[in-house]
Every structure is written in structure tokens, then in C-alpha cells.
Amino acid sequence: LYTRQRRPLYAFSKAYPFGLPNYPLIGQSYIFRGTDEDRMNAFIKMGDVSLKNGGITTVWLGTKPYATISDPELLEVVAKACLDKDTTTMKYLRSVLGNGLIFAPIKIWRPRRKIMAPTFNMKNLQEFVTVFDKQSSIMVQQLRAHAGGGDFSFWEFITAYTFDAICETVLGIELNAQKQRHHLFITAFDVIIQILAKRMLSPWLYWDWVFRLTSNYKPFITQRKIAYDFFDKVIRDRRKELAEQGADEDLKDRKKTFLDMMIVSSGGARGYTDIELREEIMSIVSAGTDTSAVGTAFVALMLSRHPRVQDKVYQELKEVFGDSDRPVTWQDLPKLKYMEAVIKETLRLYPPAPVVVRDVHETVVLPNGATLHPGMGLVLHFWATHRNTKYWGDDVEEFRPERFLEGPLKHPAQFAPFSYSLRNCIGGNYAIMSTKTNLSNLLRRYEVLPPLSVPPDQLLAPFRVKFDVMMKHCDNFELRIRNRHNGLRKK
Numbered sequence: 001l002y003t004r005q006r007r008p009l010y011a012f013s014k015a016y017p018f019g020l021p022n023y024p025l026i027g028q029s030y031i032f033r034g035t036d037e038d039r040m041n042a043f044i045k046m047g048d049v050s051l052k053n054g055g056i057t058t059v060w061l062g063t064k065p066y067a068t069i070s071d072p073e074l075l076e077v078v079a080k081a082c083l084d085k086d087t088t089t090m091k092y093l094r095s096v097l098g099n100g101l102i103f104a105p106i107k108i109w110r111p112r113r114k115i116m117a118p119t120f121n122m123k124n125l126q127e128f129v130t131v132f133d134k135q136s137s138i139m140v141q142q143l144r145a146h147a148g149g150g151d152f153s154f155w156e157f158i159t160a161y162t163f164d165a166i167c168e169t170v171l172g173i174e175l176n177a178q179k180q181r182h183h184l185f186i187t188a189f190d191v192i193i194q195i196l197a198k199r200m201l202s203p204w205l206y207w208d209w210v211f212r213l214t215s216n217y218k219p220f221i222t223q224r225k226i227a228y229d230f231f232d233k234v235i236r237d238r239r240k241e242l243a244e245q246g247a248d249e250d251l252k253d254r255k256k257t258f259l260d261m262m263i264v265s266s267g268g269a270r271g272y273t274d275i276e277l278r279e280e281i282m283s284i285v286s287a288g289t290d291t292s293a294v295g296t297a298f299v300a301l302m303l304s305r306h307p308r309v310q311d312k313v314y315q316e317l318k319e320v321f322g323d324s325d326r327p328v329t330w331q332d333l334p335k336l337k338y339m340e341a342v343i344k345e346t347l348r349l350y351p352p353a354p355v356v357v358r359d360v361h362e363t364v365v366l367p368n369g370a371t372l373h374p375g376m377g378l379v380l381h382f383w384a385t386h387r388n389t390k391y392w393g394d395d396v397e398e399f400r401p402e403r404f405l406e407g408p409l410k411h412p413a414q415f416a417p418f419s420y421s422l423r424n425c426i427g428g429n430y431a432i433m434s435t436k437t438n439l440s441n442l443l444r445r446y447e448v449l450p451p452l453s454v455p456p457d458q459l460l461a462p463f464r465v466k467f468d469v470m471m472k473h474c475d476n477f478e479l480r481i482r483n484r485h486n487g488l489r490k491k
């Protein structure tokens with residue numbers, strides 16, 4: 001494997017070493033052995049070494065070296081120069097999402113991003129706030145059984161909320177995941193993600209013939225079909241409805257969904273095929289559900305550990321809503337400035353997508369003189385960038401939302417939970433608006449408290465986290481809630 005073309009890769013790795021043995025065929029991928037928590041710890045270790053080495057280190061996954069970046073100045077350059085996702089690890093996600101925006105090769109990605117971008121404009125997002133409000137009010141109702149009770153997992157409530165909100169805004173259907181639980185389609189999604197996460201970080205499963213021999217293959221195929229059938233039916237029904245109305249270009253009088261808008265913006269009946277539509281719709285659903293749920297759930301955990309911060313959020317809610325339990329409107333959201341700082345500070349410490357993996361196709365010279373070469377991979381390490389003391393100061397591990405209210409950051413790429421540059425998250429504003437609406441309803445009704453299972457002297461310890469295709473809390477986002485007796489809610 002040591003050929004002349006690969007010489008620069010070895011030279012790079014020598015200049016920015018990770019410091020662990022690099023074995024033939026598996027490289028350093030053995031650091032990802034073990035549980036989901038071990039996998040996240042391996043990513044954290046990569047980030048720590050990168051920070052210690054001035055924001056860059058090299059980790060070998062199989063026979064490919066990955067430059068791991070944690071300095072915003074370097075991150076800014078590579079995020080712009082290397083737009084293609086890493087084929088080695090991401091092709092397995094493509095085996096489900098096809099050429100959907102999130103993993104599409106760059107040639108397909110460009111025109112598709114142009115079609116999707118306008119559907120996320122602010123006016124459309126504002127209309128979705130009524131859906132966020134309706135669905136989060138259901139969540140608040142469902143939580144009643146736990147008010148004043150013991151520890152419970154917030155995860156199942158918040159994940160059902162995001163599924164309901166996403167399915168209504170994207171597809172225009174009421175999934176009712178919050179009321180029904182265990183929806184066939186959600187189970188399918190869960191199983192697919194678990195299997196893909198394992199495959200992506202296990203080079204020995206990269207060969208299809210090996211994967212086919214494992215016990216994961218059959219459930220993967222079965223669940224993928226369930227997911228496809230679900231989306232295909234929604235798309236067929238929607239097309240039919242639009243055709244029956246005889247005006248698939250005119251959405252003026254109906255409540256818009258991403259599916260409708262995508263049919264229109266791709267060119268109506270002459271635009272996206274059903275498969276292309278399914279790819280795009282599945283991309284939004286899969287990119288938008290777990291990420292938002294993880295983000296909001298970590299905010300709730302943080303508030304449960306930081307009562308003074310929670311008090312300030314509550315005071316702000318009182319200023320905006322007074323004593324009313326009225327629905328949240330889009331006009332309320334920009335007023336919740338402190339809440340926004342709390343959300344950002346949580347995303348800084350616990351970014352739901354802690355890393356993004358890209359490919360290097362052309363030579364790129366970095367501001368520190370390092371040169372990336374074709375054949376390398378790239379890890380944009382947001383977790384570590386968010387802990388870079390050069391930009392954040394020595395209190396990086398502290399939860400201090402005020403840092404987002406103290407004027408502009410030192411570098412635009414030092415805070416990148418939604419990634420950076422052209423291929424960043426298209427749903428960042430959607431996520432913040434959905435989270436703010438959800439928290440406004442949750443926190444007007446309940447106070448969130450830490451779980452009794454965690455000893456008081458451990459409450460401010462960093463959370464134990466794990467990685468499937470996303471970062472999550474090892475203890476399933478356990479907390480307690482209590483009704484606010486002095487509260488705003490009259491019901």
C-alpha cells in the first residue's frame with residue numbers, strides 16, 4: 001500500500017501524528033472498538049490530540065488518513081475547499097438515502113441545494129411555528145404523568161415531538177408518534193441507523209459480501225423497505241391530490257409542506273421523479289429529527305443542572321408571555337434572546353453532530369502551511385473546535401450562555417454546530433425555531449430538575465455521551481419535572 005502517489009499522505013501523517021500505532025489494513029480504527037460510548041470517547045480523543053497539536057492531527061481509518069481539524073482558521077478553509085462527503089464512510093448512508101442532499105456527490109448536490117434552499121426561507125419557517133406549537137403542546141400534555149414524580153427519560157418524548165413536527169411540516173401528515181408510540185416507520189428508522197453506525201466505523205464490514213453474512217443484513221433490508229414504502233405512499237398520494245386539483249404549480253391557498261414546495265420548485269410534473277423526491281424528503285427527515293431532538297434534550301438537561309440559568313429563561317418567558325398560556329407565535333421567537341444564548345451554549349458543549357467527514361479531492365494549502373492531498377479524508381471536529389481555548393478562553397468547559405451575548409465571536413467558524421460554509425446545515429433556523437417553541441411551552445408549564453439517581457456532587461460533571469450516527473446522552477436524557485405553582489399556566 002506504500003506507493004509513490006501515497007507518499008505525501010504518509011509525510012502528512014508523520015508531520016501531524018496521532019501518536020498511536022498504525023496497523024496494516026485497519027490503521028488506527030481499533031480506537032472505535034467497543035460500545036457507542038467507546039466510539040464517542042475515541043472521537044473525543046481525536047479532538048484532544050488535534051487541539052494539543054495546534055488544531056490538526058491525522059488518524060488512519062483503514063488505509064486512509066483523515067486530517068482532523070479543530071482550529072477555526074483551518075476549519076474555515078477546508079469547509080469551503082472540500083465540499084464532498086467522505087465516500088469511504090458515507091457510502092453506506094447513501095445506500096439508504098441515495099443521492100439525497102445530505103450525502104450527494106458534489107455534482108448532484110449543487111443543483112439540488114439550489115432547489116431546496118428557497119423552501120427553507122424565513123417566511124415558510126414562520127408558518128411552521130403553528131405546527132411546532134401544536135405538537136409541543138401535545139408533548140407538554142403527555143408529560144403530565146411525570147410531573148412531581150421521579151426520574152424518567154425525556155428522550156422518548158422529545159424524539160416523538162420532533163418526528164411529529166417534521167412529518168407534518170415536510171409531508172403534511174399527522175404521524176401521531178406522540179400519542180401512538182412505536183410507529184412502524186420510526187422503528188424502521190431506528191434499526192437502520194443503528195446498523196449503519198456500526199458499519200461506518202468497522203472497516204471489516206465495508207465489503208458487501210462480509211456485511212451480507214452478518215445478522216444485520218436481513219433486518220437492514222427489511223426495515224429499509226418499510227421506510228421506502230412509507231415515503232413512496234405519501235409521495236404518490238400527494239402527487240395524486242395535486243393532479244386532481246389540476247394546479248400543481250399553485251400552492252397559494254394551501255398550507256405548504258416541504259414536499260409540496262419541492263414538487264413545485266423542481267419543476268412540477270416535469271421536475272423531480274418520485275425517487276428523487278423520496279431521496280430529498282428522506283434527507284430532510286433523517287437530518288432533521290434526531291439532531292433537533294438531541295439538541296433540545298441537552299438544553300433541558302443543562303437547565304436541570306443550572307437552576308439560575310433556568311430562572312433567567314423563565315423570567316424572559318414571563319416578559320414575553322406575561323401570565324398567559326397562549327400559543328407561541330413566530331413573532332415571540334426573536335424576543336427570546338437569553339433562551340437563544342442558552343441553546344447556543346448547549347450546542348457548543350454538546351453538538352449533536354460532533355464531527356463531519358469529508359473527502360479531499362484536490363491539493364489544499366492551509367494557513368498553517370500544512371498541505372492536504374487527494375486521497376485523504378477530513379474530519380471537521382466541531383466538538384473540539386468548540387473547546388479551543390485560544391478562541392473561547394480558559395472556561396471552555398463551563399456552561400456560560402452569557403458568552404453569546406457579549407459581542408461577536410473571535411472567529412466566525414469557532415461556533416459551528418450547523419457546520420460552516422456552503423455545505424452547512426440547511427435546517428439551522430428551522431431547528432432553533434422548533435427548539436425555542438418547544439422550550440417555551442415546556443418551561444412555562446414545568447420546572448426541569450436533575451434526576452435523583454445522580455449524586456449531588458456529580459451534577460456538574462460533564463455528561464457521559466455516546467455516538468451512533470449522532471451524539472447522544474448515555475443515560476437517555478433522564479430528568480425530573482415539577483409543575484410550576486407560581487407559574488404562568490392557568491390550566
Ligand code: HEM
Pocket residue numbers: 101102103113283284287288289291292295351352353356417418419420422423424425426427428430431
Ligand atoms: C440542532 C439541530 C441540527 C443540527 C445540530 C444539524 C447539524 C447539521 C450538520 C453538522 C450538517 C452537515 C453539514 C456538513 O456536511 O458540513 C447538517 C446538514 C443538513 N441538515 Fe442539519 N442539523 C440540525 C437540524 C436540521 C433540521 C431541523 C433539518 C431539516 C428540517 C436539517 C437538514 C439538514 C440537511 C438537509 C442537511 C444537508 C445539507 C447539505 O448537504 O447541503 N438539519 N446538519
